Structure formats: structure tokens, C-alpha cells
Amino acid sequence: MSTPSSVAVPAEGPSAGALLRRLRPTTEMTILLGMLALLILVSAITTEGFFNSENARAIVRSAALTGIVAIGLTFVTLSGNLLSLSLEQTAAICGVLLAMMLHDGWAAGLALLVILGVAIVLGVVQGGVVALGANPIIVTLGAGAALAGLTGVISGGTGITTGPTSIGWLGTAKVFGFTMPTYVFIAVAVLAAIFLARARAGRALMLVGSNRDAAAASGLSVSRTTMLAFVLTAVGCALAATITVAQFQRADTIQFEGLTFDALAAILVGGAAIGGGEGSPARTAIGAVFIATLGDFMVLHNYSFGLRMTVQGVVVLVAVTAFHLIRRRRTGR
Amino acid sequence: MSTAAPFLRRWIAQPDVISRIALLAIVWIVFSALDASFASTDIVFSVLQSFAFLGLIAVGVGVAMIAGELDLSVASMAAVAGILAVKMAGLGLVPAIILAALIAGAFGVVQGACIAYLKINSIVFTIGTLFALRGVANLLTHSKSVLLPLDKLDQSEALIERIWIFCPYVFITIAVVLAIGIVMAISRWGREIYAIGGARAESVAAGVPQVRPLVVAFGISGFTAGLGGALSAVVAGSGAAEAYSSVLLQAVTAVLIGGIGLYGGRGTIFNVVIGCLILESFLAGLIDQGATQEVQQLATGGLLLLVVAVEFVTGLESSEDRRQFPTDLVRRFGGLRRREAQT
Numbered sequence: 001m002s003t004p005s006s007v008a009v010p011a012e013g014p015s016a017g018a019l020l021r022r023l024r025p026t027t028e029m030t031i032l033l034g035m036l037a038l039l040i041l042v043s044a045i046t047t048e049g050f051f052n053s054e055n056a057r058a059i060v061r062s063a064a065l066t067g068i069v070a071i072g073l074t075f076v077t078l079s080g081n082l083l084s085l086s087l088e089q090t091a092a093i094c095g096v097l098l099a100m101m102l103h104d105g106w107a108a109g110l111a112l113l114v115i116l117g118v119a120i121v122l123g124v125v126q127g128g129v130v131a132l133g134a135n136p137i138i139v140t141l142g143a144g145a146a147l148a149g150l151t152g153v154i155s156g157g158t159g160i161t162t163g164p165t166s167i168g169w170l171g172t173a174k175v176f177g178f179t180m181p182t183y184v185f186i187a188v189a190v191l192a193a194i195f196l197a198r199a200r201a202g203r204a205l206m207l208v209g210s211n212r213d214a215a216a217a218s219g220l221s222v223s224r225t226t227m228l229a230f231v232l233t234a235v236g237c238a239l240a241a242t243i244t245v246a247q248f249q250r251a252d253t254i255q256f257e258g259l260t261f262d263a264l265a266a267i268l269v270g271g272a273a274i275g276g277g278e279g280s281p282a283r284t285a286i287g288a289v290f291i292a293t294l295g296d297f298m299v300l301h302n303y304s305f306g307l308r309m310t311v312q313g314v315v316v317l318v319a320v321t322a323f324h325l326i327r328r329r330r331t332g333r
Numbered sequence: 334m335s336t337a338a339p340f341l342r343r344w345i346a347q348p349d350v351i352s353r354i355a356l357l358a359i360v361w362i363v364f365s366a367l368d369a370s371f372a373s374t375d376i377v378f379s380v381l382q383s384f385a386f387l388g389l390i391a392v393g394v395g396v397a398m399i400a401g402e403l404d405l406s407v408a409s410m411a412a413v414a415g416i417l418a419v420k421m422a423g424l425g426l427v428p429a430i431i432l433a434a435l436i437a438g439a440f441g442v443v444q445g446a447c448i449a450y451l452k453i454n455s456i457v458f459t460i461g462t463l464f465a466l467r468g469v470a471n472l473l474t475h476s477k478s479v480l481l482p483l484d485k486l487d488q489s490e491a492l493i494e495r496i497w498i499f500c501p502y503v504f505i506t507i508a509v510v511l512a513i514g515i516v517m518a519i520s521r522w523g524r525e526i527y528a529i530g531g532a533r534a535e536s537v538a539a540g541v542p543q544v545r546p547l548v549v550a551f552g553i554s555g556f557t558a559g560l561g562g563a564l565s566a567v568v569a570g571s572g573a574a575e576a577y578s579s580v581l582l583q584a585v586t587a588v589l590i591g592g593i594g595l596y597g598g599r600g601t602i603f604n605v606v607i608g609c610l611i612l613e614s615f616l617a618g619l620i621d622q623g624a625t626q627e628v629q630q631l632a633t634g635g636l637l638l639l640v641v642a643v644e645f646v647t648g649l650e651s652s653e654d655r656r657q658f659p660t661d662l663v664r665r666f667g668g669l670r671r672r673e674a675q676t
Contacts, residue, residue, distance in 0.1 A: 082456060134641040135595055137403065137456055138585060142637030145582045149631025157627070261464050274457050306471025306574065313465025320461060324453045 027326060028271040032283060036290050043297040050300055057178060059292045064185035065240050067288035069259060070266035071192050072236020074284045077267060078196070079229040080209040080276025081127075081136045086144030087263050088256035090122055090234050093151045095241035099251035100155070102162035112167070112242065119238035120231050122147070127230030131223035144260075151253045159252035162245060171247025181243045185285070188239070192281035201228060210277025265291050265316045271323040278327075349592045349600075353607045356590075360611060364618030371621050377498045383613045385502040388606060389561030390577075391584040391591075392510050393441075393554030395605040396517065398588060400550040401530035401597025402448065402455035408581040409466035410437050410555055411562025416473045416572035418563035419481050426488050426567055434560035441555015442548055449547040470574040481570040489567045502564055509560065513553060514602035522549050531598020579630065586637040587612040595644070612636070 044051035069087055076084055094115050101111035126143050130136045173180045196202040208215040208225045216222055240259070245251050270287030272279025294315065298308045365372040390407050397404040418426075418433035444462060448455050473479075481489060492502045517523035525546040528536040537543060566572040591608020593600035615636070619629055 083460070129638060129642060132642070132645045134645060137405070138589070138595065138641055139638065141582055141585060142634045142641065144634065145579070145630050146634030146638065149627045149629070149634060152625075152627030153631065264460060265464075268457065268461075274454050304472065305476050306468055306473070309468030310465055310472055311468070313461055313463075313468050317458070317461035317465060320457050321447075321451060321453065324451060324457075328452070 027330075028323060029283060029286075031322075031326075032269075032271060032286050032290070036286060036293065039290065039293055039297070043293065043300075047297060047300045050297065053177070055296065055300075057182075059289065059296045060182050060185075061179055062295065063285075063288045063292035064179075064181040065243065066259065066262040066266055066291065067185045067285050068181075068188050068243070069236050069240045070263040070270075070284045070288050071188050071281045072233040072239075073263055073267055074192065074270075074272060074279060074281050075205060075229040075232040076136070077272045077274065078209045078276055078279055079205045079225055080212060081130055081226055081229060082274055083137065083264060083267070084126070084140040084230070084233055085137060085260060086126065086140040086147060087233070087237055088259040089144040089147035089151065090119070090237040091241040091244075091256040091259060092251075092253055093122075093147050093154070094118060094238040095245050095251035095255055096151050096155045096160060096253065098242060098245050099160040099162045102165050102167075102245070103160055108166045115238050115242065116235065119234040123231030123234035124227050126234075127227035128223075130230065131226040148253065155251075155253055157253065159250050161250045163249070165246065165249065167242070167246045168249065169246070171243050171245075181247075184239065184243060185288075188236070189281050189285040196281065201225075205229060206277060208276075261312075262288075262291060265312055268316050269319045271319065273323075273327060274320075350603065350607070353590070353592055353604070353611065357607060357611050357614060360614045360618060364614075364621060367618075368621055371618065374498050376617055376621070378495060378500075380610065380613045380617050381498055381503045382493065382500060383616070384609050385500070385506045386561050386565045387580065387583055387587060387613060388506045388510055388609050389557045389564075390580050391587045391605050391609050392513055392602060393557035394581075394584040395588045395591070395593050395600070395602065396513065396526065396550050397455070397554045398593050398595065399517070399530045399597060399600060400526045400546055401533060402547065402550065403459065404441075404444075404551060404554040404558075405456065405459040405581060406444070406462040406466055407554060407558040407584060408577045408579075409463050409470065410440065410558040411565070411580065412470040412572070412574060412576045413437070413466050413473070414559035414562035415566025415576055416470055416479055416574070419479045419566050419572040420473070422481055422485050422567070426485055430560070430563040430567060433563040434556055437559020437562070438552050438556030441558075442552040444555065445548040445551025446544065448551065449544040467574070470576075474572065474574045476574055478571045478573040481567065485567075486570055489570060492564065492568050502568060505564065506561075509557065510602060510606060513557070517602055522546070526550050527598055529597075533597075579633075582633060582637065583612060586633055586640065589637065589640045589644070595641075 040051075049055060069091065073084055073087065076082070097118060098111055098115050101114060102108065106114075122143075126139055129139045170180050170184075175183065196206055204215070204220045205225050205228065207218075208220060208222055212222060215225075241251070241256070244255060248255075266288035267279070267284050268274075268287070269290050270279060270283035270285075272284065291312065294312065295308065298311060303311070361372060390411060393407055394404060414433040414437045417436060418429045421429035421432055423429075424432070444458070447453070448458050451458075493500045517526065522545070525536075525541055526549060528539070528541045529543060529546045562577060566576070587608040588605055589595060589608070590611050591600065591604035591606070593604050593608070612633070616629055616633070619632055624632070
């Protein structure tokens with residue numbers, strides 16, 4: 001069904017051989033790293049101002065926001081629930097609510113707790129409907145529209161400024177030349193990987209994604225796992241919203257336009273199996289870096305918005321087709 | 334009447350169709366109660382005018398859904414076709430619209446063939462084309478609007494010239510929807526689409542071709558999306574890269590309200606039409622009550638979630654249906670819940 005590296009590993013300490021096997025990259029990971037290396041090589045040769053530390057930082061910075069959301073979404077995909085189309089709307093409502101609370105002088109910690117609560121509720125509701133047996137794409141399409149409408153009603157359609165806040169450092173502080181969102185991105189990727197490999201709920205999520213029947217037969221709750229996956233996705237969106245509001249000290253309804261596309265592109269270029277059970281936060285993170293690098297390359301070459309979007313769409317199409325064919329060959333179907 | 338009776342029995346006098354007609358009546362009664370002037374030919378005209386576009390998009394989404402697939406690229410396809418039609422207006426409006434619709438149809442055919450031959454999940458594939466086509470729309474317009482030449486505006490206005498509660502655009506939509514309805518109901522192609530949607534595995538065993546139905550279904554959804562986009566852009570006098578971004582949501586909502594089974598094989602084109610009329614009447618009622626754009630969006634999204642939930646509660650989506658969709662998630666939920674209940 002899935003690659004050896006993505007199958008849940010025994011809980012007791014793995015032997016040295018097992019550890020090595022787990023570190024050995026999968027076919028997909030090799031291809032992904034090869035594609036990224038090739039893209040960087042081609043960009044470095046053909047593009048002036050690409051291969052320097054300043055530009056590298058810019059790429060990582062733009063990958064960070066997409067990456068955080070995409071890693072959250074990875075849980076939905078891994079658990080066998082396809083994708084979510086309500087990412088930017090979830091981020092937008094969290095951002096607007098956070099900005100409103102900060103504007104009204106709430107303590108930042110309390111406001112963040114409320115946002116976390118909102119994200120959990122949004123995840124439980126969407127995950128709950130999906131767990132009933134509804135198609136995730138349809139549910140998140142409807143939820144996204146409802147949230148966008150709600151955000152417009154709440155905000156009155158205008159931008160909201162926070163004024164000076166105590167969370168500004170989350171968006172702007174620099175450590176060793178990299179901004180805070182970059183570290184959050186790396187931390188999220190590492191935590192997500194540990195959660196999937198070590199935590200009981202993470203392994204359950206993987207198993208539900210790779211084989212629902214077996215997971216249910218061994219007593220795992222498919223519906224609880226589905227809800228957890230959607231909650232983690234919504235929390236990822238809330239985190240991205242928090243960083244953005246902290247950085248720009250304002251929020252509006254269309255602040256995150258394009259975020260859903262970029263996050264889906266990252267996860268699909270990362271080669272996660274849309275049917276679940278295969279893929280990893282690391283691959284999604286590299287997918288996000290790939291998309292950001294590609295975007296940076298095209299911006300440096302003065303590609304128009306339309307051309308950038310077209311190229312990104314075609315790259316996603318080629319990537320999903322290629323990974324699909326690789327997977328089909330391996331499973332012999 | 335002797336020829337009409339079986340027709341009535343088969344297409345209208347079905348419980349799910351009658352319940353939808355009742356729902357449509359309820360929408361009208363409720364909004365008429367809230368505002369006595371609601372039930373007027375003016376409102377019916379505006380509902381039909383919105384139906385002219387939504388009906389075309391929704392019938393394509395509906396056909397793909399009957400085949401057990403989702404075509405998420407329709408809104409982007411409509412935007413591209415609209416821009417193409419406006420840009421080709423020099424050929425004359427009618428050839429420009431037809432050409433734009435045919436290009437979109439050809440794209441749909443290629444898309445269907447890719448999905449069929451690669452055996453790839455149509456959701457993933459059409460998410461890719463959804464964004465790529467939106468990029469093409471931006472590319473064609475340099476992210477600005479393209480305008481119809483002024484001397485063509487007379488002709489384009491003729492498309493929405495009111496004839497009682499109708500206009501020529503509505504007649505075109507009715508004709509196209511009727512034609513597709515007939516193809517789906519009585520032709521071999523239509524039966525193949527129902528077969529692969531209703532029972533993909535069994536249809537393979539029964540020797541139903543697996544490529545042609547998908548090519549036909551996605552060809553239809555591409556063509557209708559293109560035709561709708563082209564006609565609406567010509568009527569509006571401009572094509573824009575970001576146009577029609579909300580129509581995918583509306584089409585999916587309309588199709589599901591109408592009673593097309595999300596997991597394939599269930600429902601007719603008549604269900605699509607009545608779903609569109611219910612949604613457009615509901616939205617017209619909200620507008621009549623002074624709802625803003627945001628409230629309409631909220632209501633449509635909420636309605637879609639409600640329909641999905643109601644479908645589940647009433648058990649219309651049996652686990653047998655559910656097994657068929659999406660194709661690489663066969664056995665996703667069926668059987669599973671029973672076992673879960675035991676443990």
C-alpha cells in the first residue's frame with residue numbers, strides 16, 4: 001500500500017538498521033530534492049541576483065507562511081480526507097478576529113487563546129461533517145464561502161488595524177538574519193514530523209489514512225481522527241494569520257488571497273498521496289520551498305502575474321501526474 | 334396524453350423530484366409572505382436571467398458528478414472562454430461565442446481523456462487546471478478587463494432583451510440543457526456515463542468502455558462552462574480574469590440541492606434545473622430582503638453544508654453509492670461504519 005518509511009514503526013526503540021532504513025529517502029523524496037536542486041541550479045545560472053544569501057532569505061520567508069498552512073493541511077491529506085478548500089478563509093476570519101480584539105485593547109495572550117479556540121471549533125465542525133461521510137472538497141468549499149461571508153459581515157468589509165501590539169515580534173523579529181516566521185515554519189515541520197512518528201494520535205492518523213478498514217478494525221476511531229486532522233489544519237491557518245497580523249498590524253478579508261492555491265501546490269508538489277497514508281511534513285515543507293523558489297525565479301525574470309500563475313498551475317499538474325504514475329507502478333495497478 | 338404519461342412518471346412523478354418542486358414552492362411562498370410584491374414577473378425574469386448562466390455551468394458540473402467525478406475547473410474555464418469570446422468579437426459575435434465554447438469543449442475532452450487514461454483522481458487534476466486556467470485568463474488579459482467593441486454592444490444587448498419573463502440568453506440555455514438532458518436520458522453515451530458513475534467496478538465487468546464516458550462528461554462540462562462564460566462576457570460587454578469566481582460554489586450547491594448524487598449515477602438533468610431554480614429563487618429572495626453580497630455568500634455556503642448534512646441524515650446517499658466516489662477511494666466509508674459501530 002504505502003512506502004516502508006511511511007508505515008507506522010514500532011514504539012520500542014528502533015535498532016540502528018531500522019533507524020537507517022527510516023532515514024533513507026523514499027523515491028518521492030529523492031525526486032523532490034532532485035527537482036529542487038535542478039530548479040536552484042537552473043535559477044542560479046540563468047538569473048542575476050538569485051544565488052545570494054539575501055535572496056535565499058527572501059525565498060525562505062515567502063515559503064514560511066505557505067509552508068505552515070500546507071503542513072497543517074498535510075494532516076488532512078495523510079488521514080485520507082483529500083484536501084481543504086477553506087484555508088484562506090479560515091486564516092482570514094482568524095486574522096480579522098485577532099485584529100479586532102487587539103484593536104479593542106485585549107491582552108495579546110487572551111486574544112491568541114480565543115483565536116486558538118475559534119480554529120479548534122472550525123476544525124471540529126468541518127471535520128465532523130466530513131466524518132459523517134460527506135466529501136471533504138464539497139464541505140470545505142461550502143465552509144469556505146460561509147466563512148468568507150461571515151468575515152465580511154464581522155469586519156464590515158474594511159481593513160482593521162491593531163495599533164502597536166506586544167506580538168509584533170512574531171512577524172518581524174530577526175535572529176541570525178532570518179525572520180521569526182521562518183523559525184516558526186521549521187518548528188512546525190519538526191513538531192509535525194515528531195507527532196506523526198511518535199504520538200499515538202499521529203500514528204493513528206497515518207494508519208487511518210493508509211488503511212481505513214484495518215484502522216477501524218483495530219479499534220481506532222476514524223471520525224475522531226478526521227476531526228483531529230481538520231483541527232490541526234485550522235490551527236495551522238490560525239498560526240499563519242497570527243504571524244501576518246503581527247507583521248502588518250492589520251487584517252482584512254482578502255489578506256490571504258492565493259494562500260489556498262500555494263498551500264495546495266506545496267502539498268501536491270510534495271507528492272503526498274491524495275488518497276491518504278503517504279506523504280510527510282518534510283516533503284510538504286520542501287514542496288513549499290520549491291513553490292517559493294519557483295515564484296522567486298519568475299519574479300526575478302519579470303514574469304507577469306498571469307504567467308506565474310499559469311506556470312505554477314502547470315507545474316502542479318505535471319507533479320501530481322508524475323507522482324501518481326510512480327505510485328501506480330509501485331502498487332502494480 | 335398516452336405518450337406524455339410515461340414521460341411524466343419517469344421524470345417528474347419521482348419522490349425526489351416532487352420534494353424539490355415542493356421546496357421551490359416553499360421558497361416562493363416564504364419570500365412572498367415576507368414581501369407581498371416578491372411574486373412578480375420581474376422577479377421571475379431576474380431569476381431566469383441568473384439561471385441562464387448558472388444553468389449552463391451547473392449542467393456540466395452535474396454531468397461530471399453523475400459520472401462519479403468532480404470538475405472543479407468550470408469557473409476558470411468560463412472566465413477563459415469569456416475573454417476569448419470578447420477578444421474574437423471581430424469575427425462576429427455568434428462565431429466568437431461558438432468558437433470560444435468549442436475551444437472550452439475541446440479542452441474538456443483532453444481533460445477527460447487525461448483523467449481516464451491516467452486513472453487519476455479528477456479532484457486533484459481539476460484543481461491543477463482550475464489554477465492553470467485562471468493563470469491563462471490573467472495571461473490573456475494582462476490581469477485587466479478586455480472590452481467588447483462599442484459597435485457590438487447592440488447585438489450583445491439583444492441577448493438579454495426581455496420577452497415576458499424570458500430573454501434570448503435563457504432560450505439558448507434551455508435549448509442546450511434540454512439537448513444534454515436528452516443525450517443523458519436516452520443515448521448510449523448517457524447510459525455509459527450513468528453506468529460508470531453508479532457502479533464503476535461493475536461497469537468494467539460488464540464491458541462498459543471506461544474512457545469514452547469520461548471524455549464525453551468532461552467534454553460536456555467544458556463546453557457548457559465555455560458557452561456560459563462566453564455568453565455572459567458578451568452580455569456584460571467585457572471579460573475579466575477574475576470573473577465568475579463564485580459560480581463553482583453556486584453550481585455545486587444547485588446540483589446537490591437538485592438531488593444529483595455526489596457519489597455518481599443518481600439524478601437527472603431535470604434535477605439540475607430545479608436545483609438551479611431553487612438556489613436562484615432563494616438568492617433573489619435574500620436580495621429582495623436587502624441581503625448584502627457577504628450575506629448571500631454566507632447563505633450559499635451554509636446551504637451547501639446543510640444539503641450535505643441532510644443528504645446524510647435522510648440516508649439518500651447509501652453506503653453503496655458512497656463507495657463509488659472518488660474513484661481511487663473506493664471502499665472509503667462503506668462497510669467501515671458498520672464495523673466501527675460494533676467495536
